[in-house]
Amino acid sequence: MAKDLYEIGELPPLGEVPPRMYGQVIRSDRLGEPRDAFRIEVLDTPRPGPGQVLVATMAAGVNYNQVWAARGVPVDAASLHARYGEPDDFHLGGSDGAGVVWALGEGVTGVRVGDHVTISSAQWDPDDPFVRAGGDPAFAPSFRNWGYESNWGAYGQFCLVQAHQCMPKAERLTWEQAAASTVVGATAYRMLFGWPPHTVQPGDVVLVWGGAGGLGSMAIQLVTQAGGRAVAVVSSDEKGEYCKRLGAVGYVNRRDFDHWGMLPHWTDAAAFGRWMEGAKAFGKAVWDALGERRSPRIVFEHPGEDTIPTSIFVADAGGMVVICAGTTGYNAVVDLRYLWMRQKRLQGSHLFTDVESRAFNDLIAQGRVDPCLSRTFRFDELPEAHQLMAENRHPEGNMAVLVGAPEPGLTGLPA
Ligand code: NAP
Numbered sequence: 001m002a003k004d005l006y007e008i009g010e011l012p013p014l015g016e017v018p019p020r021m022y023g024q025v026i027r028s029d030r031l032g033e034p035r036d037a038f039r040i041e042v043l044d045t046p047r048p049g050p051g052q053v054l055v056a057t058m059a060a061g062v063n064y065n066q067v068w069a070a071r072g073v074p075v076d077a078a079s080l081h082a083r084y085g086e087p088d089d090f091h092l093g094g095s096d097g098a099g100v101v102w103a104l105g106e107g108v109t110g111v112r113v114g115d116h117v118t119i120s121s122a123q124w125d126p127d128d129p130f131v132r133a134g135g136d137p138a139f140a141p142s143f144r145n146w147g148y149e150s151n152w153g154a155y156g157q158f159c160l161v162q163a164h165q166c167m168p169k170a171e172r173l174t175w176e177q178a179a180a181s182t183v184v185g186a187t188a189y190r191m192l193f194g195w196p197p198h199t200v201q202p203g204d205v206v207l208v209w210g211g212a213g214g215l216g217s218m219a220i221q222l223v224t225q226a227g228g229r230a231v232a233v234v235s236s237d238e239k240g241e242y243c244k245r246l247g248a249v250g251y252v253n254r255r256d257f258d259h260w261g262m263l264p265h266w267t268d269a270a271a272f273g274r275w276m277e278g279a280k281a282f283g284k285a286v287w288d289a290l291g292e293r294r295s296p297r298i299v300f301e302h303p304g305e306d307t308i309p310t311s312i313f314v315a316d317a318g319g320m321v322v323i324c325a326g327t328t329g330y331n332a333v334v335d336l337r338y339l340w341m342r343q344k345r346l347q348g349s350h351l352f353t354d355v356e357s358r359a360f361n362d363l364i365a366q367g368r369v370d371p372c373l374s375r376t377f378r379f380d381e382l383p384e385a386h387q388l389m390a391e392n393r394h395p396e397g398n399m400a401v402l403v404g405a406p407e408p409g410l411t412g413l414p415a
Contacts, residue, residue, distance in 0.1 A: 005042060006157065008379045009406035011056060011413070015113050017103050021045045023156035024382045026091040028079070031072035034386035038070060038155075040379070043092065046152050046160045048105030051126060053163050055117060058175035058410075060154035061096025062382075062399040063183050064214070064327070067390045069093050069148060070383075074330075077148055084144075086151040095121040095147035097154025098169050098178035099404060100413065108163045116412065117166040118178045119154065120186065120357035121146040126162070137353050138190075145351060154179070155382065157403060164354055170365035174409055176400035181364065181371035184214035184398065185222075186357035191300060191322045191349045192222050194356060198298055198320035198345065202227030207286060207296040207314065209303050211248060212239035212396040215324070217372040218360075219300045220246045225368055231289045231296070235392075242396045246372070250289030257282050263309040263333040275309070283314045298322060305329030308346075317342040324349045372397030376408045 003012065005020045012018055025041040048054045069077040069091055082088040101115040111117070124131055125142035137143055147153025152160035169178045192206070193199045200206060206223045210216040211232025223230040224247030232243035232251040240251035254260075259278025264271035287293045295316035301308060304326025311321045312334050321344065326332070338344065352360075363369040374395035377385045382401045388394040406414055 008157070008403065011404050014100070015102060017045055017047070017054065017158070019045060021157040022379075023092045024094075024379070026069055026077065026093065027089070028072070028076050031070065031076060034067055034070040034390055035383045038383040038386070041090070043090070043156065045158050048103055048108075048160060050106040051108060051163055052105040053101055053108060053111055053161050053166060054103040055097065055099040055119065055159050055161060055166070056102045057094075057097050057099040057154050057157060057159050057403040058405040059098055059179040059376075060094045060401045060403055061179045061181065061183065062377075062385045062389060062401060063095050064325075064389060065095055065145065065148045065183075066093050066155075067386050070386060070390075080149045081151045084150060090151070092151050092153055092156050093147045094154030094156070094159070095145055096179050096181070096183045097147075097159055097403075098175050099159070101166065102158060111163050111166050115166065116169040116171075118169045118182060118361060119146070119159070119161055120165045120167055120352070120354060120361070121183055122351045122353065122357065123150060123162050123165065126164075138351060143351075154403070155401075167358055167361045168365070170361075171411060173364070173371070174411055175405040176376045176402060176408055177371050177373045180373045180398040180400045181214075181218060182357060182361065185218040185364070185369065185371070186352040186360040187324055187349070188215050188218040188222055188300070189360045190352040190356045191324055192219060192226070192298065194349065194352075195320065195322060195347050198322070198347070200226040200228040200298065204228040204298065205290060205294050205296045205316070206230050206298045206300060207233065207311070208243075208248070208300045209233045209307060209311070211243040211251060214398050215302055216243070216300070217246055217397045218369065220248045221369045222363075223247070225363065229290065231286055239396060246370075250291070252282065252285045252289050256285070259310070260306040262305060262331055263335060266335065279310050279313045282310055286314060295319065302326075303328045305331050308332045309334060312344060312346065313338055315344050318344070320345040320347055322347045322349050373400055375399050377401045379403055
């Protein structure tokens with residue numbers, strides 16, 4: 001007999017949608033540290049509208065954007081949902097997931113009930129005139145990140161996606177591996193290959209901040225695959241060795257330097273001089289890690305305020321600093337003399353298109369890029385996984401949480 005609600009790790013018969021489901025929910029009145037902000041709640045199961053697909057989430061990936069959502073910084077994610085006609089009194093997030101297609105909305109083609117999928121998180125309005133005219137969807141006004149700017153993300157037993165977000169799950173991967181890396185991997189893919197002429201070429205030196213983190217672990221592998229030479233920046237030798245195992249030619253430990261933060265004003269000669277000493281020493285450390293005096297053609301940035309002055313300084317003449325976040329702060333203070341005289345480029349990058357996420361998913365499916373799953377959590381441990389991330393105490397690579405999968409290690413539905 002059909003049930004009203006299934007327990008975590010339990011699935012209804014294929015295609016049966018229970019009226020209610022569990023989710024790890026954030027609400028505006030309890031924003032704060034992740035361990036307090038998330039709570040398991042029972043919600044009405046969403047139904048797919050035209051062009052939408054309901055997916056039974058088997059596992060979800062852990063992303064930094066849910067740390068932002070838990071803290072309500074820079075925005076309360078729930079407040080973003082009303083403009084898309086979604087409930088805005090809660091936020092059910094999660095931008096990475098893998099699962100089974102469970103129900104189809106009107107007009108969906110190319111996806112069938114029972115398909116095993118990995119979800120790509122970039123969404124846009126398919127009727128957006130800009131997209132219809134062939135524009136890059138990532139520049140469209142309707143472009144948004146599923147499970148952050150939208151509700152019904154992967155932290156619920158069922159999640160709601162647009163049909164084009166469903167990519168084939170690599171059969172040999174477990175659910176938790178398949179869920180772990182798409183957001184960071186596809187974002188890294190666009191950063192490294194989406195901004196010509198600064199696409200990674202054989203022999204290019206690429207400096208990768210946070211090399212052992214989610215984005216960084218993917219960037220090192222993508223650079224190496226393209227024949228580039230990645231130098232990682234990390235905060236411990238253990239993390240540096242991890243980056244070398246992923247293919248980095250060397251690493252710099254940022255704890256050996258203390259010139260971080262916003263650039264001192266150029267009129268303050270003493271402070272500026274101290275900063276310049278630190279930046280030059282860091283640049284030399286990059287050369288030492290590389291084994292030659294060549295500066296990075298691409299600097300892969302996301303810490304932001306603390307590191308951007310150094311990134312601009314160490315990039316090679318004609319090189320690019322590409323940035324997708326400002327985790328340490330949003331004020332990018334740049335010494336323009338280095339930017340114009342040495343003709344460097346500071347490029348913003350955000351998420352990815354379907355072409356980019358599928359190119360990344362193919363590399364994962366072929367085993368050429370590893371999703372770097374380091375730890376799998378139970379559903380009730382999801383707040384703790386985010387707390388570790390918020391405190392930069394999480395393990396290297398990526399983390400995942402089991403939702404519908406009753407145990408780790410499953411590549412398909414339980415027998
Ligand atoms: P992560 O797994 O936590 O990795 C970030 C790494 O940054 C850490 O491993 C840490 O490595 C390093 N780090 C921490 N504090 C630092 C500091 N003060 N200076 C230099 N490095 C520091 O997170 P992630 O998944 O890679 O995401 C990083 C950021 O990118 C987050 O803000 C996330 O929201 C954002 N993001 C944006 C997009 C987009 O499309 N816009 C997509 C994905 C992620 P060490 O301590 O070893 O240096």
